[in-house]
Amino acid sequence: MPGxxxxxxxxxxxxxIREVVKAAPLYTPAMPRTGKEMSVRMTNCGWLGWVTDKxxxxxxxxxxxxxxxxxxxxxxxxxxxxxxVSGYPxxxxxxxxxxxxxxxxxxxxxxxxxxxxxxxxxxxxxxDACLFRVGGVRRDDRTVSFRLESGDVxxxxxxxxxxxxxxDRIYPMTSALLKQGGRINLTLRRVTKPAAA
Ligand code: SIN
Ligand code: MN
Numbered sequence: 001m002p003g004x005x006x007x008x009x010x011x012x013x014x015x016x017i018r019e020v021v022k023a024a025p026l027y028t029p030a031m032p033r034t035g036k037e038m039s040v041r042m043t044n045c046g047w048l049g050w051v052t053d054k055x056x057x058x059x060x061x062x063x064x065x066x067x068x069x070x071x072x073x074x075x076x077x078x079x080x081x082x083x084x085v086s087g088y089p090x091x092x093x094x095x096x097x098x099x100x101x102x103x104x105x106x107x108x109x110x111x112x113x114x115x116x117x118x119x120x121x122x123x124x125x126x127x128d129a130c131l132f133r134v135g136g137v138r139r140d141d142r143t144v145s146f147r148l149e150s151g152d153v154x155x156x157x158x159x160x161x162x163x164x165x166x167x168d169r170i171y172p173m174t175s176a177l178l179k180q181g182g183r184i185n186l187t188l189r190r191v192t193k194p195a196a197a
């Protein structure tokens with residue numbers, strides 16, 4: 001959804017993410033087994049956070065892997081966005097915060113560490129634009145690429161919930177939202193299946 005968030009809402013989100021990062025500092029995640037460091041720095045908010053390291057691989061956990069502290073709560077504006085666009089009746093449990101500097105990128109992958117695939121993944125782009133790539137549910141399916149700009153929202157839901165996606169490059173200096181440049185991506189996820197009513 002191009003241009004979904006007004007400049008004012010984007011500024012509010014940046015302020016709340018600064019608070020999140022104060023409580024839960026960005027850390028450098030590493031790939032399972034190889035321990036190769038990712039170029040993106042990460043943190044989370046929500047009662048669960050997505051983390052990865054050499055020894056234990058991809059997972060959700062309630063505490064920051066470096067500080068051992070609980071993640072800060074998901075800012076209200078993001079909970080409101082989820083209610084508006086997710087079409088899912090329960091709140092998100094995790095919000096992964098990805099910070100991209102000029103040379104950072106993210107390889108093609110699926111979001112599949114959640115137990116609940118009925119809920120979409122809702123993604124918010126802030127700051128510099130990127131070249132986003134999305135394909136099908138098989139790694140070798142054809143992909144399409146397009147720019148994501150600050151304020152764009154992507155919903156990976158329904159048939160697209162398990163679509164492969166990644167970030168091929170950042171376009172430096174394309175937004176004035178972040179004073180120091182770079183790109184922030186926020187992804188809201190429901191991790192667990194809600195208890196039966
Ligand atoms: C992700 O897949 O976690 C991030 C996608 C993005 O940065 O747009
Ligand atoms: Mn992803």
